[in-house]
Amino acid sequence: MKDFKNFFTKILFDIAYKFPFVFPKWIRYYSSEYHSNSDYVKEAKVRSCETKRASLFDYPAYWKAISFSFTLNKEELTKLKRWRKKVSLNNYNDFIYDKIDYTSFDRSKGYMHIGRIGINKEDITDEISPIYLKSNYLDSIFITLSKYGAGLSVITFYFYLNKEASNMINSISIPNMEYFVRLDSLNLFSRKNRSVCLTDKESFAKDCIKKNMMEVAKEGWDLLTVITSNMGIKKRRDDIYCVNDMYLDQNEPYFVKVASNNTSGESILIPRYHHFLDVGLSDNNDEHFIIDNHFNIDLVDMTYMKVCPESTFTEHNNFRFRYCANYESHLAITPVLLIIKRIDALNDLIDNAKLYNKNISMGKLHSSLFHVLHDIQMISGWLSTLKKDIPYSLLAGYYEISKRIIERQVDRVNELQLTVKTFYGLSENRIQVSNIRYNKIYSLVVFIFVIIQVLLAAMTIDWQKKGVWYTPLIEYLKGIFN
Structure with missing residues (x-):
């Protein structure tokens, strides 16, 4: 992708330099500064000849x-x-x-x-x-x-x-350099990505x-x-x-x-x-x-x-x-590094969970927090066992440093656990409040359906019929209203 960007930028700036009226103002500016025959590119070509080899x-x-x-x-x-x-x-x-x-x-x-x-x-x-x-x-x-x-x-x-x-x-x-300027983005219509990278x-x-x-x-x-x-x-x-x-x-x-x-x-x-x-x-x-x-x-x-x-x-x-x-080698400290990587990933997951967004789905947030708490609890157990067992697998010179690293990660996990538990408790409260609201609405709906059912049942009754169980009630109501 980077090679294509280099090639595309070179062709674009050369064309824009020759036909500036076709292109927007920002491209015209870059093309005047970085086209193939510009002073910058010529000087960069000269400097590039000074370095022929590279090593790690x-x-x-x-x-x-x-x-x-x-x-x-x-x-x-x-x-x-x-x-x-x-x-x-x-x-x-x-x-x-x-x-x-x-x-x-x-x-x-x-x-x-x-x-x-x-x-x-x-x-x-x-x-x-x-x-x-x-x-x-x-x-x-x-x-x-x-x-x-x-x-x-x-x-x-x-x-x-x-x-x-x-x-x-x-x-x-x-190898000899062919490209010295590269657009950061190939989207020429984007207002946010209008910068170039000089190589x-x-x-x-x-x-x-x-x-x-x-x-x-x-x-x-x-x-x-x-x-x-x-x-x-x-x-x-x-x-x-x-x-x-x-x-x-x-x-x-x-x-x-x-x-x-x-x-x-x-x-x-x-x-x-x-x-x-x-x-x-x-x-x-x-x-x-x-x-x-x-x-x-x-x-x-x-x-x-x-x-x-x-x-x-x-x-x-x-x-x-x-x-x-x-x-019993330098790789014995790898479990600690794996855990650090896992904690960093949990940090990113918590950031992406949008804990401070009140409009986020309660079910989605509650599920995310539960999985994070589960992982935090598991990592806490791992750190405890490493603190106890890893000294037996480490070479000389690693123990004191690994001990400090583990203690620092324990502090990080405790802080994460406290934060997530707080939001998890708030999430449970939100769900309980939501359930109360739902139950109120549900009770109202049930009451309305009961009234409707009573009215529908009443519509099927023959109120003029004599000698049935509700005849005295009908006569009583007629007497009141008359």
């Missing part, structure tokens, strides 16, 4: 993996167990895998290795049937499951990438890096959708937490507070002096976490960076080549 970081990075984590309920755990049995290569271990859907509400049930899946290859250590598909970047998948109390279970699909993925973010060649080579280079990252991430998302569909599990994008794993073979830390001159001539998406991007989920200097949506692509929630010389790793504990589980 200041140093070459190894894009190790991309992981996807989400929660599973009891029914989905049963579906996972059936799928694991169906795709097993070796004899199915009933003792281990039959406990996949075994949960306990008041205590943790530990961690499980579900299996490894090879992509377009087979290995003697494979436990699950390999997957064959057209893929340029995916190597294999490592699946792990963590089960906590309060019905919280988190599964992680760890997609290990091949070296081609790293080539997509390191010193990539930037320079720096932002263009960063867009190229993001486009490459989207291409790699999309392969992972597409395969994840296939696997979960085979399991019979449906998840939305908002239900899944996606993490990029990056490794930089250099001295720690990556981020510094003093900017250094970029002598490479490359455009860097995440330079070293952008230390404010690190959200600091760990006290370890060799780990960085980037959650900023401006620097992450749409399909990724967080980028994890491991920064240390490879010589510091042991033979059997080399981060670059080791699969990571959602326990």
Whole structure:
């Protein structure tokens, strides 16, 4: 869509510059400033020649993996167990895998290795049937499951990438720019969208890096959708937490507070002096976490960076080549991040519920508030069990920070719960008042129908007939009126 906007804007401004009398005033102004032979476009073309390459970081990075984590309920755990049995290569271990859907509400049930899946290859250590598909970047998948109390279970699909993925973010060649101006909206008759976006080579280079990252991430998302569909599990994008794993073979830390001159001539998406991007989920200097949506692509929630010389790793504990589980690794904090994402979604849901709108449908509002209260109560239980159980799965350097994060989320949930309960009580009162009004109207309608029924019955009576039960009453009434 963006490419079409660029092309459309260029053609429109060039035509409007040559034939201005055909177009409205605002288009005539933009066309005079940004047509193909304008001073701005000529200078932008000259500046664009200065940057030929781009990278994600200041140093070459190894894009190790991309992981996807989400929660599973009891029914989905049963579906996972059936799928694991169906795709097993070796004899199915009933003792281990039959406990996949075994949960306990008041205590943790530990961690499980579900299996490894090879992509377009087979290995003697494979436990699950390999997957064959057209893929340029995916190597294999490592699946792990963590089960906590309060019905919280988190599964992680760890997609290990091949070296081609790293080539997509390191010193990539930037094509020549053809477009330097883009309309924000193609609706030329809209009074609200009459602005343009100016594109320079720096932002263009960063867009190229993001486009490459989207291409790699999309392969992972597409395969994840296939696997979960085979399991019979449906998840939305908002239900899944996606993490990029990056490794930089250099001295720690990556981020510094003093900017250094970029002598490479490359455009860097995440330079070293952008230390404010690190959200600091760990006290370890060799780990960085980037959650900023401006620097992450749409399909990724967080980028994890491991920064240390490879010589510091042991033979059997080399981060670059080791699969990571959602326990005893940086991914152990993922359940907390999933809950934060869930709370943010509830905040948006409450905003969209229009609590302060008196004209909103009472039934719709009451139903929305009930579902929000249900989710808040469930999340409150999850936070309680994580506060108790997650320290056993965290690495050194994570505990104190995760403890503070959980306490902050508990406060958020309590505030949400208080607000929603208040409006839920008001909603119940509105429904009760509405029921009273309805009952009054209903009673009046019933009374009217009773009167009508009596009148209709009276019309069928022969009042002149003698010797019947109502004759004395008729004679009495006649005497009164006479």
